[in-house]
Amino acid sequence: MKVLFMGDVVGKPGLLAVRTLLPRLIGRHSVDLVIANAENSEGGAGISPESAEQLLASEVNLLTSGNHFWTKKQILPWVEENPHLLLRPANYPKGAPGRGHTVIQTPDGRKLGVINLEGRVFMKPLDNPFALAPELVAELRKQTNCILVDMHCEATSEKNAMGAxxxxxxxAVVGTHTHVQTADERILPGGTAFITDVGMCGPLDSVIGIRKELSVERFLTLRHNQYEVAKNLVYLQGVVIDINEQTGKARSIERVREQLPGT
Known part of the structure; x- marks a missing residue:
């Protein structure tokens, strides 16, 4: 089974990159399932029903998210109606809208379990993702040996620790949130594919997707300003993971980095 996982989709440029580039990547890598982190797909922060549906219409099978899941309130009723299409981090307190894990499957019935977790270093004091993860893995293993974890957090140490x-x-354990693709993709000793951060689908001529001038102004003045998504050097970034369906071990992990023509 080959799974393409795409990093945080940032605003309209990210949506356009996915819509334009994804079909050729699916063909080139013989991809069976596609997952995208969508937490910044609406205007650079948050998810809307419209941005979620655009990604799902672009051959994406499942959306994950992170701390910006809650930014656009209109997504809450949508995710209640579509809990198996969009995940929020599983370690939010009990009673939070949506769900944090699910099983998706290929047209011929092969199954992949997916878990969405959020870290706690430099972030909210959520429930402990390290304590929760084995419980969710055990639940998903009743249906499939193939399981992917989106570890959404700031600290590289926390992502690496979850991999271990x-x-x-x-x-597989793939890191998201920081929008900068790392070059440390590898298969860990036990057979789990890992990368600290898969990167983003959005403009690289930016500060993690946002116009450079606005980000610099915020650092200079320490005052809040309205972020705007940049437009230049738009890339689709992610990883393709090949999984042995019998054992659930990863055979390989390959970085993907493709520029949107005309940017």
Whole structure:
């Protein structure tokens, strides 16, 4: 089974990159399932029903998210109606809208379990993702050996620690949130594919997707300003993971980095 996981989709440029570039990537890599982190797909922060549906209409099978899931309130009733199409981090307190794990499947019935977690270093004091993850893995293993974890957090140490924690227990642990693609993709000793951050689908001529001038102004003045998504050097970034369906171990992990023509 080959899974393409795409990094945080940032605003309209990210949506356009996915819509334009994804079909050729699916063909080139013989991809079976596609997952995208969509937490910045609406205007650079948050998800709307419209941005979620645009991604799903672009051959994406499942959307994950992170701390910006809650930014656009209109997504809450939508996710209640579509809990298996858009995940929020599983370690939010009990009673939070939506769900944090699910199983998706290929047209011929092969299954992939997906878990969405959020870190706590430099972020909210959520429930402990390290304590929760093995419980969710055990639940998903009743249906499939193939499991992917989206670890959405700031600290590279926390992402690496989750990889070590789940090595041999899941097929892949991929980091999201920081929007900068790292070059440390590898198969861990227990057979789990890992990368600290898959990057983003959005403009690289920016500060993690936002216009450079606005970000610099915020650092200079320490005052809040309205972020605007940049437009130049738009890339689709992610990883393709090849999973042995019998064992659930990863055979390979390959970085993807493709520029949107005309940007």
């Amino acid at each position: 924690h789940l090595d041999g227990k899941v097929s």
